Amino acid sequence: MRLLLFLCFMKAIDKLEAEVVDRIYKLFLDKYAGNKSSFAKASNCSETTIRRILRNEQGITINLLVRMADALDTTSSELLKDLHLKNEE
Template sequence: MQKELDQLEQQLNQRIYNLFKVKFDGNKSAFARASHCRESTIRRLFRNEQGITINLLLRIANALDVTAEELLKDIKYSDKDV
């Protein structure tokens, strides 16, 4: 179960990273400012050292000019035991 969650989180982080590279040309400081968070948060997120909260997801989506729904599209968690 945890392995699947980690993979889904990595998939979300990769989507964010790909959009960030295009819009911010790799500038983590500018992305952090636009997301209203610290640059260290962005670095930890991209290194998969930190999870993403709903609050942060919404701020990141806004900075990337997309919706949270677009970032989460086709990311599905299906734990049969729940």
């Protein structure tokens, strides 16, 4: 039973992260017009990292979330605003 609850929780976390990435992607397209290299430089990370995150192949650390938010002229709080973990059973 605990394993099932844990798996449901992880699935919900993955959905939240996908929503955050979607928000980042929309802002990225608006500000950087799809230029991953410029976004990576402004976020102080590699273009490979940007590519992996935007494809949901890599998770985002809090540190990187803050740097990406800054590069997008927003805040991490704004990117996380109104996200809610829902219990899906």
